[in-house]
Amino acid sequence: MNKRMFPGLLLALALVSGPVLAQEATPALYEAHVNVHDMASVQRGARIFFNYCAGCHSLQYMRYSRISHDLGLSEQEVMTNFDFNGVKFGDHAISSMPAADAAKWFGKAPPDLSLEVRAKGADWVYSYLKSFYLDPTRPVGWNNTVFANASMPNPLWELQGVQTAVYAPSKPGEDARVEKLDLSQPGMETPEQFDRTARDVTTFLTYVAEPNVYERERVGLWVLLYLVAFSLLAVFLKREYWKDIH
Structure with missing residues (x-):
């Protein structure tokens, strides 16, 4: 083999195997199936958030x-x-927690x-919750399990309950890997109810990430109708113009 080709092959293998290794390290995500047009879900998600x-997290652009x-x-x-x-109606949704205290x-x-x-995507947020x-x-x-060593407690533990990890068998020297989570202490909601709660919060945050989605789709519909009408007119x-020529 040409010695000049060897470094190139190593680089190609690294580029190919890198994404594969990254995919293996990424935990499987639940599908959120959010629908920002389900206004009841968005409203419930806002209330839960x-x-x-909101005691810790801000929505500084809202x-x-x-x-x-x-x-x-x-408004009421x-x-x-x-x-x-105690903020005003026109204020941004900023957490009251001082950043210095939060860092401490x-x-x-x-x-x-x-x-x-x-x-990160709706599926990631839903799975994280x-x-x-x-x-x-x-x-x-x-x-x-989605974001290992997260620096925050479970904000919804009263609703979800308490989960404990069941670890997969590991060889000596290997890091323990969580195989599944068991609900060891039920919360105020059943697992099915909490699935909806997590989905509602994710739906609200999906709206927050693009609050002009409703206006964009409304205007987009009129733009499409205009283009169709203009195309027919054209x-x-x-x-x-060409009927006499043909």
């Missing part, structure tokens, strides 16, 4: 007034059910979730 998640407009909720409904910081308690400040679904389990080796006592004009 602001009651269980205003309460925008949520009210898009979700068909009155939004400020009564979503505002726990959790090791880092909780991230803003405005674009979480766009960054369902995959917390008790882990006494972690500083906060929790871990996650065809008729062409036939009229």
Whole structure:
């Protein structure tokens, strides 16, 4: 074999095997099946988010007034059910937790979730919410099979209950691998009900990641209708102009 070809072959093998190894390391995700046009689901997800998640996580690109407009909720409904910081209707949805305190308690400040679904996908967010389990080796006592060594506890444990890990057999020197999660302590909701809860939160965050989705689709429909009408007009004009020639 030509010695000059050998480094090139090694590089090609690395490029091919790299994605394969990455796929093997990525845990299987649940399918979220979100539908941002299911307004009841978006509204339920908003209520759950602001009651269980907004204490730590912000939605810095969203205003309460925008949520009210898009979700068909009155100002009173939004400020009564979503505002726990004494903010104004036109303010952004910012967490009241100081970043310095959050970094001290959790090791880092909780991230803003405005674009979480766009960054990682709805299936990832949905699976993450369902995959917390008790882990006494972690500083906060929790871990996650989708995002290993996450620096946050399970925010929805009261609803979901407490899951414990069942580890797959491993050889000496190998890291323990979680094979499945067992519900060791039931929560306020059944597993089926919590599936809907996790899906509702994911649906709300999907809307937050692209709040102009409703306007975009409404305008897009009119644009398509205009293009169809213009195309028909262009065809008729062409036939009229060329009828004497043919």
